[in-house]
Amino acid sequence: MDFIFFLQDLINGVLMGLIYGLVALGLTLIFGVLKVINFAHGSFIMVGMFVAYWAVSLTGLHPYLALALVVPTMFIFGYFTQDLLIKPVFRAERDVREPTTVIIVTTGMWYILDNLALLIFGPDYRALSPNPLKGQMIELGQLFISVPKLWGALASVATAVGLFLFLSKTRLGRAVRATSLDREAAGLMGINQWKIYNIAFGLGTAVAGIAGVALTPFNNVYPTVGIPFDVKSFVIVVLGGLGSIPGALIGGVIIGLIESLGPIFMTSTWTEAIVYGLFLLVLFVRPTGLFGQKFDW
């Protein structure tokens, strides 16, 4: 009987962990290419959730159909954010390998987006109203698997595989990787690095949108919903290695497992401390994270 509970927690941990991985995927993609930590990532997820929420509330469509609206919207949003706000600062710091001023710009965006949402929509917690997925469970003997979380976990794996294929198989993906390795050399090979940056940022934002859609059916939507995901994704990407796609998923699963299995052994507030402790431990022992590349960026 105890084993069943353990198994249940294990399954929940893996599913939620994969969703955390999906949340962190956009962050790691943007970092991998631009070497910028996007502090507004949580806000991007919040924006994605609000777009999904309104798309579903106004049209009454199935929540996952909102993807068709969210992904292009978020891609365009990210594309122009990078083009209009981040690129100018980036240009000014071109010779700096790790632009830190950009962090301030993205933090400013975080403040603006979260509070704009607060100003427009108010602080209320909103639950998706026509929600066909609400409380749906798959029963496997004594085990229960939440359907929206299962779909979210599948979306996570699918997005990771999709990104991997895009980066390794397509011409554009190879250009993105070339730019991430050495932007000067890539520029000399005729790649327009600023365009690649725009596309990479747009992609990262679109992935944040996918995460938003995956979260909406079982998570309330409110202006500050992104903040816990923000800090969590930082921990995840450093655990897995900044810029690594499989690292994000595995880092996410580690965090998910700590959060779901931790309360068996200790009070649940302590699991948070364990997460940060593990984070620092990994940083000290293996600063590049579990899957981070050693090469010099």
Added chain:
Amino acid sequence: MQRDTFKKYSLAALVALAFAFPLVVSNPTYVHILIMLYLFAYMTTCWNVVGGFAGVLPLGHSVFVGIGAYTSTVLWLQYGISPWLGMLVGGVIAAAVGYLIGKPTLKMRGAYFALSTMAFVEGVRVIVENVDKIGPFKLNGPRGLNIAPLPPEAAGFWSFQFDSKEPYYYIILIMLIAMVALTRFLSRSKLGYCLYAGGEEPEAAQALGVNVTRYKIIAMIISSFSIALAGTFLAQLTLFIYPKSVLTLDLSFELAFIALIGGRGSIAGPIIGSFLLRPVGEFSRIYLADSLPGMHLIIYGVILIVVMLYQPRGLTEPLTRLFDRLLDRLFGKETPPNGKPSAGNSSSSRSASTEVTSS
């Protein structure tokens, strides 16, 4: 020569004005606002020692503020030790923690360093919120520590409690001036030059035999010690501390913002940043928070982005240029005195050096 004397006199006038302020204005609200401005200028100056000079982005300095605040408060409440002594003890503990956290993290690349300091402050906050006592020391978890206000006749220097705002005003003003003087001294010392070099071109500095990490650690120790003193001051000023007031990311972020808006790595930057950014935040919060919730933070964010877009090196540089132009008006164009390069402030000389390297 005339020009330099004018600069010296204007600086002296500014300091004299600061000292005379509470004598002229007795409204405690205004005095309090200035105390907070000085406090933030002080904390940012401390931050600047490592965040500005060393070219890394620490986002966890509220840990040291928290250590300072908690140490002196615990010592005062449980053992009756004067906060002045507690202040020093807190500073020493913070310096030790700064060393311990800096030794592994300062070797890292900037992004990892920023994130690990962030995780550190979050981790410490979670722990403090979840324990009622560490060993014999009561921390009271999320409820925080309340310093019982003493009756006016018992309050005084020893207990670091005063029945009026003026003593606090002078204490923080003197702390600020001392810290600025220390920063100025550091920026012209070997430590300062090594930090600049390590911040701009770490590889080149290493190649020249500068142990960049070691100097960064020294800077971290100085920074964490001095910022912890501000923690004690804050605790004695508000007489109430709790994890969310002294151990938050918000505070850490605000210090970084002030430094970057003012101009990181320059001596006047933190002061200018604090005097520009804090009032904007405060007044927009006071006047807009009720009618338009969140508006003040939107304004804050817009200012951050606009300044970073148009003055990525902070506002000290254009202000210095403006001041120089004013001096040109008054005393005629500056001629380099007998071949010696004019001693501009560190931020302008710093940007000049980057322009040379980038071109």
